[in-house]
Amino acid sequence: MILISDTPFDPGEHLNQFSKANISAGAISSFLGQVRNENGTVKALELQSNKGVTEQGIAQAETQARERFSLIDVLIIHRIGTMEIGEPIVLVLVAAKHRRDAFEVCDFLMDYLKTEAMFWKKQTGKTGSLWIEPRAQDYQDNKRWS
Amino acid sequence: MILISDTPFDPGEHLNQFSKANISAGAISSFLGQVRNENGTVKALELQSNKGVTEQGIAQAETQARERFSLIDVLIIHRIGTMEIGEPIVLVLVAAKHRRDAFEVCDFLMDYLKTEAMFWKKQTGKTGSLWIEPRAQDYQDNKRWS
Amino acid sequence: MVKILYFGRLSERVGTQEEHIDLPDNIRTITELKAWLNTYHQLDGILDHDTVKTMIDQSLNHKNSSIIGAVEIGFLPPVGGG
Amino acid sequence: MVKILYFGRLSERVGTQEEHIDLPDNIRTITELKAWLNTYHQLDGILDHDTVKTMIDQSLNHKNSSIIGAVEIGFLPPVGGG
Numbered sequence: 001m002i003l004i005s006d007t008p009f010d011p012g013e014h015l016n017q018f019s020k021a022n023i024s025a026g027a028i029s030s031f032l033g034q035v036r037n038e039n040g041t042v043k044a045l046e047l048q049s050n051k052g053v054t055e056q057g058i059a060q061a062e063t064q065a066r067e068r069f070s071l072i073d074v075l076i077i078h079r080i081g082t083m084e085i086g087e088p089i090v091l092v093l094v095a096a097k098h099r100r101d102a103f104e105v106c107d108f109l110m111d112y113l114k115t116e117a118m119f120w121k122k123q124t125g126k127t128g129s130l131w132i133e134p135r136a137q138d139y140q141d142n143k144r145w146s
Numbered sequence: 147m148i149l150i151s152d153t154p155f156d157p158g159e160h161l162n163q164f165s166k167a168n169i170s171a172g173a174i175s176s177f178l179g180q181v182r183n184e185n186g187t188v189k190a191l192e193l194q195s196n197k198g199v200t201e202q203g204i205a206q207a208e209t210q211a212r213e214r215f216s217l218i219d220v221l222i223i224h225r226i227g228t229m230e231i232g233e234p235i236v237l238v239l240v241a242a243k244h245r246r247d248a249f250e251v252c253d254f255l256m257d258y259l260k261t262e263a264m265f266w267k268k269q270t271g272k273t274g275s276l277w278i279e280p281r282a283q284d285y286q287d288n289k290r291w292s
Numbered sequence: 293m294v295k296i297l298y299f300g301r302l303s304e305r306v307g308t309q310e311e312h313i314d315l316p317d318n319i320r321t322i323t324e325l326k327a328w329l330n331t332y333h334q335l336d337g338i339l340d341h342d343t344v345k346t347m348i349d350q351s352l353n354h355k356n357s358s359i360i361g362a363v364e365i366g367f368l369p370p371v372g373g374g
Numbered sequence: 375m376v377k378i379l380y381f382g383r384l385s386e387r388v389g390t391q392e393e394h395i396d397l398p399d400n401i402r403t404i405t406e407l408k409a410w411l412n413t414y415h416q417l418d419g420i421l422d423h424d425t426v427k428t429m430i431d432q433s434l435n436h437k438n439s440s441i442i443g444a445v446e447i448g449f450l451p452p453v454g455g456g
Contacts, residue, residue, distance in 0.1 A: 012158030119373030120300030265455030266382030
């Protein structure tokens with residue numbers, strides 16, 4: 001399932017619901033990305049998406065993950081709008097029978113979200129605003145799967 | 147931090163506390179292992195540990211992870227005693243600045259926990275009890291780090 | 293009347309995320325539209341970068357497609373979430 | 375009087391996780407202790423497997439160490455948590 005939310009979400013609550021909903025899964029991996037406190041240099045993060053293509057693209061990545069790995073369930077939650085320090089940006093939850101698949105799918109989906117998902121990210125700090133695009137490392141990570 | 151607990155714990159609550167305690171971390175990876183429902187073949191799981199060497203060994207693995215990767219914080223919670231279907235067995239939480247370190251440390255610590263940590267695991271099902279030892283795949287996974 | 297969407301730094305440069313424009317009849321392709329918007333908004337060619345993708349009626353589009361009949365056209369700089 | 379701990383399947387085979395034994399004076403090493411326990415509990419050599427490790431006073435021990443003065447000795451089959 002894919003949720004794009006313009007209000008804050010509770011990662012722990014989602015982890016508990018997801019694990020209870022998947023008791024045939026022995027392994028639940030997760031990744032939580034949150035707005036990092038960089039000693040005051042970052043004050044807020046703003047994310048844009050496009051209702052249609054953003055969800056469509058993530059759904060395609062989920063389909064690829066299901067074809068490629070043995071997995072039971074996936075939940076992807078991604079914030080849009082304005083976020084402050086400490087607020088969750090993204091949560092990926094993966095349920096699988098065994099841990100190797102759970103880890104790899106989480107990693108695979110995060111690489112997609114960082115480099116291909118249709119989000120635009122603006123960071124506001126002491127010295128103004130900056131649109132953040134993927135780092136070279138992100139593109140390199142994403143190439144591991146192709 | 148390492149917690150060996152003989153009573154159930156709440157994974158979501160720990161994830162939320164841990165992420166709030168580490169707002170300098172942009173990336174929180176986690177792994178949750180729970181007692182899997184195998185269509186009734188497994189009824190309960192019982193884990194033994196040894197107060198001294200079990201915690202000592204996990205602490206050494208955490209130290210290795212800190213030397214090897216760039217990480218901010220780790221929390222490892224492991225159940226002992228008798229657990230029923232759906233109950234959490236193990237939770238590993240890793241906070242790092244970037245996601246690659248967070249993923250790798252979670253993976254590294256789980257390989258340690260599966261093959262070297264001083265736990266003994268008995269599975270009780272329809273056809274009696276069985277002591278579970280690591281699978282060949284677990285030993286192979288663990289070799290990746292040496 | 294066509295709806296034009298700008299994302300990320302393009303929205304900041306143009307000054308809006310969304311506008312509705314009555315295009316002249318001779319603007320029939322993405323390339324013609326980019327040239328027209330470039331003059332109209334004084335964009336210094338920022339829509340012409342290879343990294344800027346286009347979307348026509350919610351479908352991603354990497355070539356110089358026709359925009360005849362399109363209801364919505366979007367311009368997308370490099371993306372990244374997470 | 376020494377405390378002997380058995381873990382995992384060894385505890386099931388011996389019938390206890392912990393026992394306190396007054397060992398004869400001539401039992402001074404891990405190897406001698408294993409042999410003595412093998413007879414005492416009728417263990418069919420299960421303590422002799424390469425995969426069974428020993429622990430003396432909470433320290434893991436892979437060789438045939440002396441047990442003189444030891445307070446606690448543990449026998450550990452292959453482990454696995456998670």
